[in-house]
Amino acid sequence: MVDVSQHNLVPEHSVLDEGDVEDVLAEYDIDRTDLPKIERKDPALRDLEADAEVGDVIEIVRDSRTTDEATVYRLVVE
Template structure:
């Protein structure tokens, strides 16, 4: 079974460098300041590599949807 297709797993997508630069600038942080996610996590896209950043969109009762970013690590 493909875990990423399960209804309870939020959407995980890789973001490109241009979009990442905007996010880092908006929050005034560095890439390494982002929370981490392991490369072996079954929910992240197969093409994700160490050093990439994954955008995770979750449903939220208070804000309709919540967007978080995670740095892929070993």
């Protein structure tokens, strides 16, 4: 079976600590539930499966054509 999380087109995913989550939410003036969602069983989270829990916020750093990197955030849901 192929491990999707190790594919070179899958961007880096990491769990944010609570302090960083509060900074992100304050920067965008939103609530945690306003973030786009990602399912806990998403194949891209396979490496984080033990770390990512429902309610956590995942930071995804992608390559971008217009900027070097684009950072997006997702709320982990069941």
